Amino acid sequence: xxxxxxxxxxxxxxxxxxxxxxxxxxxxxxxxxxxxxxxxxxxxxxxxxxxxxxxxxxxxxxxxxxxxxxxxxxxxxxxxxxxxxxxxxxxxxxxxxxxxxxxxxxxxxxxxxxxxxxxxxxxxxxxxxxxxxxxxxxxxxxxxxxxxxxxxxxxxxxxxxxxxxxxxxxxxxxxxxxxxxxxxxxxxxxxxxxxxxxxxxxxxxxxxxxxxxxxxxxxxxxxxxxxxxxxxxxxxxxxxxxxxxxxxxxxxxxxxxxxxxxxxxxxxxxxxxxxxxxxxxxxxxxxxxxxxxxxxxxxxxxxxxxxxxxxxxxxxxxxxxxxxxxxxxxxxxxxxxxxxxxxxxxxxxxxxxxxxxxxxxxxxxxxxxxxxxxxxxxxxxxxxxxxxxxxxxxxxxxxxxxxxxxxxxxxxxxxxxxxxxxxxxx
Numbered sequence: 001x002x003x004x005x006x007x008x009x010x011x012x013x014x015x016x017x018x019x020x021x022x023x024x025x026x027x028x029x030x031x032x033x034x035x036x037x038x039x040x041x042x043x044x045x046x047x048x049x050x051x052x053x054x055x056x057x058x059x060x061x062x063x064x065x066x067x068x069x070x071x072x073x074x075x076x077x078x079x080x081x082x083x084x085x086x087x088x089x090x091x092x093x094x095x096x097x098x099x100x101x102x103x104x105x106x107x108x109x110x111x112x113x114x115x116x117x118x119x120x121x122x123x124x125x126x127x128x129x130x131x132x133x134x135x136x137x138x139x140x141x142x143x144x145x146x147x148x149x150x151x152x153x154x155x156x157x158x159x160x161x162x163x164x165x166x167x168x169x170x171x172x173x174x175x176x177x178x179x180x181x182x183x184x185x186x187x188x189x190x191x192x193x194x195x196x197x198x199x200x201x202x203x204x205x206x207x208x209x210x211x212x213x214x215x216x217x218x219x220x221x222x223x224x225x226x227x228x229x230x231x232x233x234x235x236x237x238x239x240x241x242x243x244x245x246x247x248x249x250x251x252x253x254x255x256x257x258x259x260x261x262x263x264x265x266x267x268x269x270x271x272x273x274x275x276x277x278x279x280x281x282x283x284x285x286x287x288x289x290x291x292x293x294x295x296x297x298x299x300x301x302x303x304x305x306x307x308x309x310x311x312x313x314x315x316x317x318x319x320x321x322x323x324x325x326x327x328x329x330x331x332x333x334x335x336x337x338x339x340x341x342x343x344x345x346x347x348x349x350x351x352x353x354x355x356x357x358x359x360x361x362x363x364x365x366x367x368x369x370x371x372x373x374x375x376x377x378x379x380x381x382x383x384x385x386x387x388x389x390x391x392x393x394x395x396x397x398x399x400x401x402x403x404x405x406x407x408x409x410x411x412x413x414x415x416x417x418x419x420x421x422x423x424x425x426x
Contacts, residue, residue, distance in 0.1 A: 038426040040417045041351040042392060046216065046328035046375025047188070049245050050382065050426060051281070052288060059247045059281040067273045071263060083276050090279050093286035097222050099230050100253035105282055106266050106274040107250030110215040110239040114140040114184075115147060116270055117235045117252060120261035121209040122181040124151045129171070129180040129208070132156040134358035134366075136190035138213065155180060159190075159360050164321040166190075168198050175206045185229070186213030186237075189357050189373055191324040193226060200232040209234045217326055218251075219243025219377070222289040223298020226326060234258060243301065243327055243377050245294075246285025249278045297380060301327045304376040307386035311393025317400075320359055320371065328375040330357050331396075338403055340369030347372070349409045350399045351416030352392070382423035391419055 021028045051059075063083065069076045072084040072091075087105060094103035107113035118128070128148065131137030135158045139146040142154035155178045160167040175183065185199045196212065203210040212229035218238040220226035229236050236253040240246035254262050267274075288294055302325070309323045312331060320330035333340055340356035347354050359371035379388070395412060402408035 035426055040420050041353050042416055042420055043378040044352060044354045044374045044376070044392075045378065046355070046373055047242050048375075049242055049377045051241070051245055051247060051285065054288070055246055055281045055284045058284050059277055061277050061280060063277040063280050066276045068276060069267065069273045071267070086276065086280050086283065087274070090283035090286065093283055093290070094251060094253065097286050097290050098228065098236070098253055100236070101256040102254050102259035102262070104252040104262055104266050105279050106271060107237075107252060108271060108275065108278075109248065109250045110213070110237065111140050112266075112270055113237040113239075113250035113252050114211070114213060116262060116265040117211050117237050118148065118152065118182060119269060120258060120265040121211070121235065122152070126152055126181040127155060127178050128152040128182045128184065129155045129157060129175055129178065130184040131187055131190075132158050134362045135159045135360050136187040138188045138215075141184045141213070152182070159321075161360065164360055165192050166195070168195070168202070171199070172202050172205070175202050175208065179206050180208050182211060183208045184211045184213060185233075186215070186217070188216055189320075189328065189330055191319075191326060191329050192321050193325040194229075196227060196229040196232040212236045213238070215239040216242055216328065219245060219289065219294075220298050220302065220326055223295045225298045225302050235262065240282050240285055243298070244285055244289055245297075245377070245381065247278050247281035249275070249282055251282065301376050301380045303386055304380050304384060304389045305329060305374075307389040308374060308376060308393055311390045312396060315393055315397035317397070327377050328373055330359060331372045331374065332359050333370045333372070334359070334361065334363065336400070339364055340372045341367065342403065343372050343400065346399050346403045346409060347396065350395065350412040351420065352395060352399065379423070382426070384423055388419065388422070395419070
């Protein structure tokens with residue numbers, strides 16, 4: 001099909017130059033509808049956040065076209081001199097931001113980053129000690145449906161039933177009994193501070209490598225409101241799109257002794273050509289995260305989550321570990337007649353967007369769950385304050401009281417939209 005060029009000539013094969021609104025109005029309208037949905041609802045999904053305009057501009061840049069398999073100054077394609085500089089800039093900014101000896105900015109996302117870390121440090125079939133999924137772990141920490149559970153011998157540790165915090169006595173006992181090659185710390189639903197030094201002591205006792213997965217808390221670490229694992233872990237993995245507020249992507253940080261193994265595990269073992277536009281956007285977010293403004297943002301994320309926790313506790317909800325030290329909290333519903341899935345759907349009807357979550361002592365299927373996870377990174381990016389969080393807690397409680405009342409949920413939706421309009425639009 002012929003396409004119009006800028007000069008108006010009809011030339012087959014020339015790339016389109018029209019904006020999305022003109023070129024594909026159907027898709028453009030869907031995107032605008034979702035933008036409006038975000039603007040008029042309260043996004044409490046702990047793993048979502050809003051990147052800056054500068055990050056998005058880099059992500060949508062012409063660098064999307066470039067193939068550059070390999071690493072800076074060691075590529076398999078020509079025309080890479082400038083993108084080498086871009087990737088080097090991202091690497092140096094990541095190292096400076098986290099105080100790391102080595103950084104690999106090529107992982108496409110968090111799960112590939114974890115896979116690369118495991119393969120760099122151990123052989124398939126090695127023993128991996130990771131957190132049980134329902135106790136806050138991640139699929140890649142040993143779930144039987146994940147590559148981690150299929151390719152490694154997995155031993156799982158848990159939270160203490162009384163405190164619902166990491167049971168280090170169990171971690172040490174399991175490590176001594178099973179002598180894992182890998183110990184994984186860092187979680188997707190754990191609301192308390194992680195004691196990296198305690199994990200290092202256990203790893204040293206049994207000669208294990210320690211992998212810290214900070215996908216959820218990387219921005220809090222960068223912002224100085226959560227302890228850093230860099231002094232303790234052999235390898236640190238993370239995403240860049242959660243609390244770090246960058247593009248969707250992954251990052252691996254490690255000690256220099258593991259640099260070659262990490263790089264070879266990412267390429268050529270697991271990935272091909274890096275996504276250069278994504279790497280450029282990572283470079284932007286690393287620069288942003290090194291500013292005093294980002295430190296203030298990270299502190300506000302934690303304050304907001306603690307304010308939300310206080311409001312929910314006052315409303316009679318039970319919370320995992322009794323509250324939060326970071327950007328997320330998990331409401332426990334073992335004392336309620338409805339499931340996490342039912343509650344999450346009712347909350348969405350009322351304009352509050354969350355995710356269902358399994359919890360310690362889970363009695364329901366993973367598709368139903370007995371918990372709902374809330375996070376404050378996205379709302380804080382829109383300018384939400386502790387006062388907004390207290391109002392949000394009241395709305396959440398009202399949804400729980402009117403779970404099956406469509407009219408009441410519609411009224412609550414209007415209140416949610418009023419609160420959302422007080423925040424910055426998406």
